[in-house]
Amino acid sequence: MGTNVAIAGATGAVGQEFVRILEEREFPSDTITFLASHRSAGKEITFRGQTHTIQELTEESFAGVDLALFSAGGSVSKRFAPIAVDAGTVVVDNSSAFRMEPDVPLVVPEINAADIAGHKGIIANPNCSTIIMNVAVWPLHRINPVRRIVMATYQAVSGIGAAAMAELAESTRASLEGRPYEQTQIPHPAAFNVWSHGSEIGEDGYNMEERKTWRETRKIFHCDEIRVTATCIRVPVMRAHCEAINLEFTEPMTEDQVRQALADAPGVKIVDDRERNHFPMPIEASGQDDILVGRIRQDVSQPDGRGIDLFVSGDQLRKGAALNAVQIAEHLVK
């Protein structure tokens, strides 16, 4: 395929990360177009030392575009991705709009890059919490199928957007100064607080973020048997998520087997220094491509040796979003 590239949602938290990652990885592009809402159109963006003017995303934006990276929210994707496909563009979509469509590959390249080939114009990028968990769990699942996962997340506010990151800083500053502060992006007081993920809650009591962890994992792993329960929680952190992951395997699994499998796994870095009490932290995962994995230990509550506990951290904006999408795009242009 050709490499006339468009970024839809260029000014958001993920969009800005697209720009940085395309530069860093020297992504091959003949032309690049930055698209955003009417409000952001006309603003300028620097890419590879050149200034580009952001254009308004319209139905005419995709003429001659070979590849579009979308990160402008589900409703924008639903409206414009089919238009782009009709114009001959291949879309890598970061929203949840198409993830569960049977003819849309849902891809974490380290796991199921082969699925990309089956696309009909749209390839979906999974949910951030799911990607981060999957990168750590897949190398283990490959050698000893995981039956059940119990996960609790510690999610950064970057997932709400760039404005929420600024709001966390401002509301924390206000809290330290004893000033009131009216938040508009984050639904609960953010300063020195922890709160449940704000996505819609179904009748079964799970929110949408939690639901994605099992739906998407089953599709990515090609494994309908894997069972997941998750509690998705926000913490006052800027941009990397953490996850406490409890795994139940089909066969007994030792800590050494886990270490060996993870040591060779792409996209994983083991950070597990018990003596110095140094384990994955969002402040160290931020800006990194790898998912940090630590607190690796046999689960004492599973006397048959089939349990393993982990604690992981990964950059929500990079591997949890923009990096994963760019990796998919790299497979497309290869």
Place this chain on the structure above:
Amino acid sequence: MGTNVAIAGATGAVGQEFVRILEEREFPSDTITFLASHRSAGKEITFRGQTHTIQELTEESFAGVDLALFSAGGSVSKRFAPIAVDAGTVVVDNSSAFRMEPDVPLVVPEINAADIAGHKGIIANPNCSTIIMNVAVWPLHRINPVRRIVMATYQAVSGIGAAAMAELAESTRASLEGRPYEQTQIPHPAAFNVWSHGSEIGEDGYNMEERKTWRETRKIFHCDEIRVTATCIRVPVMRAHCEAINLEFTEPMTEDQVRQALADAPGVKIVDDRERNHFPMPIEASGQDDILVGRIRQDVSQPDGRGIDLFVSGDQLRKGAALNAVQIAEHLVK
């Protein structure tokens, strides 16, 4: 028993909370003595409108003292609690020094107040994370024994001490201003970060905080069969802990059964508004006596209906420490 009371460790985060709670609950006391290290001796403390001078904790501090509340760390308890007992004082100890001694009751009054009667001079106050989890889980365990718990914690820095709370504020202020800041209390960067609990890690990879969750729970519940795995994590929060708790029961358990059992349970407040996405948060648990319990739902990963997920929050300094100890003391003087 008489009610000449001493507080050992009066200037710490828990010690200050002892003072407030004894006042609030109008604890009956004929005399009260505030004890602390040599460094703090001579400082003044206001209690029920009267000024008291803090005295140095020495081997002679317990003459005529009927009841002593200790919260000055394990080594102080190890040294001075036996001296107090020899002087005829009953000690309620907040440290981990005596918790697992067979002849020391380990008590959460809502659960096993009856154990207090068997004391030989020392009654131990459980670990904060364990108390908070136990208050929420016991009302369920009573009606349908819990076989296994998978827990992930979101722990406030108050557990490290009063100086750590000040350090979280100061290091966050520095971070917002782009200044470097040298922490002395908190072992990892605290501002906008999450890090693994700093207690010593054993050969099995669990830290001491995690180990307490199963050891102490078994003793408090009088149930050696209950299995627990925990991942204990610090978050940049001042004084209330949160916990994501996954429960596996002996028999199937419905969400309604859980709600009913918790609605009547002492020390529990249900905060579970799905429509408003309002659930337990440390900012709302702080200063409260009750453990807030929410995100109550049937665990989708347990198809036989034996799984329940919860998210709870409780004030680490109150029910997690000082309040629980004062409740024990109230039983003693009753």
